[in-house]
Amino acid sequence: MNTLKGYPVGLVENFDLYAPKLVDREEYFSPGHRACQGCGEALAIRLMCKALGKDTVIINATGCMEVISSMYPTTAWKLPWIHVAFPNAAAVGSGVEAALKALHRKGRIPDRYVKAVAIGGDGGTVDIGLQALSGAMERGHDLLYVCFDNEAYMNTGIQRSSATPFGASTTTAPAGPASMGNKTWKKNVPEIMVAHNIPYVATACHSYPLDFMNKVRKARSIKGPSYIHCLSVCPTGWRCPSEACIKMGRLAVETGVFPLYEVENGQYRMTVSMPENLRPIQDYIKHQGRFRHLAPEQIKLFQDRTNLEYKKLLNKVEHSKSWGEMSAEQG
Amino acid sequence: MGKRKGMEIALAAAEAAALCRPDVIAAYPITPNTHIPEHLSDIVAEGRLDAEFICVESEHSALSACMGASGAGARVFTATSSQGLLYMAEIMAIASSMRLPVVMALGNRALSGPLNIWNDHSDIMSQRDTGWISLFASHGQEVIDMVIQSFRIAEDRDVMLPININLDGFQLTHVVEVMDFPLQEEVDAFLPVYKPYASLHPDHPCSMGTLGLPEIFAEATRAREAAVVNSRKTILKVWDEWEKRFGRRYEPIESYKMKGAEVAVLTMGSMGETAEVAIDALREKGVPVGLLKLKLWRPFPYEDLQKAVKGVKSLIVMDRAVSFGGPGGPVASEIRSALYDDPNRPDLTNYIFGLGGRDVTVEDFITMIDKVRLADKKRPKEHYEFYGVRGE
Amino acid sequence: MANKRWPENWQDVTPGCIVSEPGSASQYHTGDWRAQRPIWDNTKCIKCGVCYIFCPEGCIIEKEDGFFEADLDYCKGCGICAHECWPLAIKMVEEG
Numbered sequence: 001m002n003t004l005k006g007y008p009v010g011l012v013e014n015f016d017l018y019a020p021k022l023v024d025r026e027e028y029f030s031p032g033h034r035a036c037q038g039c040g041e042a043l044a045i046r047l048m049c050k051a052l053g054k055d056t057v058i059i060n061a062t063g064c065m066e067v068i069s070s071m072y073p074t075t076a077w078k079l080p081w082i083h084v085a086f087p088n089a090a091a092v093g094s095g096v097e098a099a100l101k102a103l104h105r106k107g108r109i110p111d112r113y114v115k116a117v118a119i120g121g122d123g124g125t126v127d128i129g130l131q132a133l134s135g136a137m138e139r140g141h142d143l144l145y146v147c148f149d150n151e152a153y154m155n156t157g158i159q160r161s162s163a164t165p166f167g168a169s170t171t172t173a174p175a176g177p178a179s180m181g182n183k184t185w186k187k188n189v190p191e192i193m194v195a196h197n198i199p200y201v202a203t204a205c206h207s208y209p210l211d212f213m214n215k216v217r218k219a220r221s222i223k224g225p226s227y228i229h230c231l232s233v234c235p236t237g238w239r240c241p242s243e244a245c246i247k248m249g250r251l252a253v254e255t256g257v258f259p260l261y262e263v264e265n266g267q268y269r270m271t272v273s274m275p276e277n278l279r280p281i282q283d284y285i286k287h288q289g290r291f292r293h294l295a296p297e298q299i300k301l302f303q304d305r306t307n308l309e310y311k312k313l314l315n316k317v318e319h320s321k322s323w324g325e326m327s328a329e330q331g
Numbered sequence: 332m333g334k335r336k337g338m339e340i341a342l343a344a345a346e347a348a349a350l351c352r353p354d355v356i357a358a359y360p361i362t363p364n365t366h367i368p369e370h371l372s373d374i375v376a377e378g379r380l381d382a383e384f385i386c387v388e389s390e391h392s393a394l395s396a397c398m399g400a401s402g403a404g405a406r407v408f409t410a411t412s413s414q415g416l417l418y419m420a421e422i423m424a425i426a427s428s429m430r431l432p433v434v435m436a437l438g439n440r441a442l443s444g445p446l447n448i449w450n451d452h453s454d455i456m457s458q459r460d461t462g463w464i465s466l467f468a469s470h471g472q473e474v475i476d477m478v479i480q481s482f483r484i485a486e487d488r489d490v491m492l493p494i495n496i497n498l499d500g501f502q503l504t505h506v507v508e509v510m511d512f513p514l515q516e517e518v519d520a521f522l523p524v525y526k527p528y529a530s531l532h533p534d535h536p537c538s539m540g541t542l543g544l545p546e547i548f549a550e551a552t553r554a555r556e557a558a559v560v561n562s563r564k565t566i567l568k569v570w571d572e573w574e575k576r577f578g579r580r581y582e583p584i585e586s587y588k589m590k591g592a593e594v595a596v597l598t599m600g601s602m603g604e605t606a607e608v609a610i611d612a613l614r615e616k617g618v619p620v621g622l623l624k625l626k627l628w629r630p631f632p633y634e635d636l637q638k639a640v641k642g643v644k645s646l647i648v649m650d651r652a653v654s655f656g657g658p659g660g661p662v663a664s665e666i667r668s669a670l671y672d673d674p675n676r677p678d679l680t681n682y683i684f685g686l687g688g689r690d691v692t693v694e695d696f697i698t699m700i701d702k703v704r705l706a707d708k709k710r711p712k713e714h715y716e717f718y719g720v721r722g723e
Numbered sequence: 724m725a726n727k728r729w730p731e732n733w734q735d736v737t738p739g740c741i742v743s744e745p746g747s748a749s750q751y752h753t754g755d756w757r758a759q760r761p762i763w764d765n766t767k768c769i770k771c772g773v774c775y776i777f778c779p780e781g782c783i784i785e786k787e788d789g790f791f792e793a794d795l796d797y798c799k800g801c802g803i804c805a806h807e808c809w810p811l812a813i814k815m816v817e818e819g
Binding site: 020021023025027029030031032034035037038040042069072073074075078079235241242244246247 | 773802803
């Protein structure tokens with residue numbers, strides 16, 4: 001069943017049971033899209049659009065979400081939407097943002113704030129799209145970039161990306177007698193974004209919908225670059241039952257594999273309170289076919305590295321100061 | 332009318348683009364076209380142009396940003412050459428398929444290997460089939476005029492296509508000429524504010540760049556081809572209006588001293604200016620030779636070509652690019668194909684020359700023309716010949 | 724299944740394949756994909772809205788009486804709502 005039984009105290013504190021009833025009922029991502037049953041990414045898109053509201057322009061990289069939502073002559077999008085190519089969501093987004101700024105200044109569009117939001121999968125963000133993302137964030141466009149990370153190139157058939165976790169089996173880094181699957185650790189793109197000195201970076205997951213929506217709302221209000229990395233469960237690619245979609249996201253957070261935090265002007269903060277002792281990653285891995293081949297030694301490597309990365313994060317949470325605070329200290 | 336000024340043609344291209352009041356410019360530097368975005372950023376910094384200048388991190392992002400901006404309803408401009416054009420090649424076809432009126436100035440430069448920053452046409456020839464309207468300028472005035480005309484052509488509701496203006500790298504970009512610049516009021520009267528067919532705004536949401544299954548792709552492509560072909564009507568209309576407003580005439584193929592010509596030379600770009608001097612010299616000696624300067628490359632000017640070569644016995648087509656292993660240089664292949672069905676078509680000789688910035692002189696043209704018109708007719712002709720290559 | 728409206732002729736294709744009807748994907752009824760459907764037991768439902776929030780299709784609707792049901796035109800039968808329901812008020816039943 002769901003994960004409530006494991007850590008009731010931590011979860012109930014953060015998840016206000018009745019808050020979903022207060023969420024805006026307007027749907028900006030219509031049903032009838034061709035996503036798989038139980039698609040976490042489609043859910044994440046739906047939640048993101050609710051948090052963004054009507055005055056948004058979406059720029060989408062090629063990927064699962066683009067393909068399932070925009071089959072000519074129909075579209076699942078009720079927001080203005082543009083797709084150009086795979087590596088350039090952030091670049092197209094820069095152009096949209098600049099145009100909205102220029103047109104608004106020249107009085108050619110109504111006097112209302114419209115936010116440009118670029119979205120892409122892990123493929124279109126951490127690999128082929130990294131250059132455009134880095135350029136857009138560095139130039140300081142008023143652009144929110146949301147990466148929907150399902151940890152592989154899912155749309156083309158589950159190939160390995162640099163966001164694929166350690167030990168996962170994908171079609172281009174498969175597990176077999178001569179290989180353990182993916183040998184490298186997940187690329188930490190939120191950290192790369194923090195290094196670009198942008199005002200807001202956050203990790204999120206659709207299994208914590210209110211946390212995710214609050215982060216989107218916060219990022220939307222920032223007049224400058226912002227980045228959200230949303231873990232999106234893919235039951236098809238992760239080889240778990242479709243109904244376990246939400247549960248997988250929760251387990252990823254509770255085991256410390258994907259902690260939820262935000263970095264606001266350089267200050268790190270956990271946004272979901274975590275249990276004192278993390279759950280063992282075995283709890284997370286055992287439900288997913290992509291990890292089924294892992295031997296105990298490999299799982300131990302995974303566990304040790306997860307603990308280390310989590311410790312690194314906690315260290316930053318404890319010791320980081322906001323840039324404003326540090327500037328003030330200099331006197 | 333207008334202001335007569337002497338300046339480097341690349342700077343003039345930037346000034347012409349600025350006169351058209353673009354809203355967003357996204358460009359990446361690459362020799363020899365760098366002076367165009369540089370000067371545009373100067374104009375913006377001086378406060379003479381209200382535009383967003385995005386210093387993108389690559390050419391791929393330059394055209395991508397232009398597409399995003401155009402989709403949002405802004406007038407956009409960019410410029411590049413050679414390797415930069417190839418880097419944005421993925422987006423070239425998409426810009427055309429999404430019917431976004433991006434205007435791009437191309438400082439034609441040789442494609443690498445070996446690395447060469449000087450002039451030839453191999454860069455644009457590799458992008459022939461992407462569905463852009465292509466214009467070729469042979470001197471500075473044409474560059475200015477074509478840049479301004481391009482915005483008007485591209486944004487026309489009957490066209491809605493991206494358009495590139497080709498000017499030879501260094502041979503044109505870095506040459507100083509005296510040119511007539513239209514006044515701002517004149518350009519404003521000629522070029523109204525851009526009103527897009529559709530734009531990205533929440534007041535009228537739409538989805539651009541959708542997925543096309545096999546059930547629809549053929550029809551969508553056919554529609555796009557029709558748009559490129561039909562753009563000819565608008566191009567000719569705009570050129571007529573340009574002549575009325577500014578007194579300068581433009582035609583898809585300009586004929587020079589073609590009256591009674593038995594031998595004709597066909598050029599594209601700045602080499603046409605050099606050819607003119609050769610034609611003049613030969614005509615002085617009574618040789619019946621003329622020049623055809625091709626200005627409209629896409630959509631291909633079939634009718635104008637057929638009309639222009641009427642009565643010509645021998646056509647010499649100049650190519651400044653190679654189609655490796657192909658049936659001739661790119662231009663000659665197309666000219667040959669276009670004239671194939673005409674029973675009275677002229678004999679066609681194809682010279683490939685001027686590669687990688689190799690200079691082309693008046694004497695070279697005279698040599699090539701003499702070689703063709705004095706040739707032994709029974710000599711078997713190759714499909715194409717390299718001219719001016721040591722060892723040939 | 725709703726009819727896919729492919730344009731008859733190439734002249735009917737919109738410029739740039741733009742789609743100007745927002746949300747027109749709802750003409751396609753993904754409910755045909757389903758192998759099981761969610762059934763609500765309203766004696767157990769506490770009207771919390773968790774099922775509504777977690778549906779990837781966004782096809783769970785709140786009725787006037789405050790209880791919820793799935794729009795069967797679109798429900799793909801993924802089972803997330805049943806799996807997440809706290810009071811266990813939703814059961815997945817095989818399509819017959």
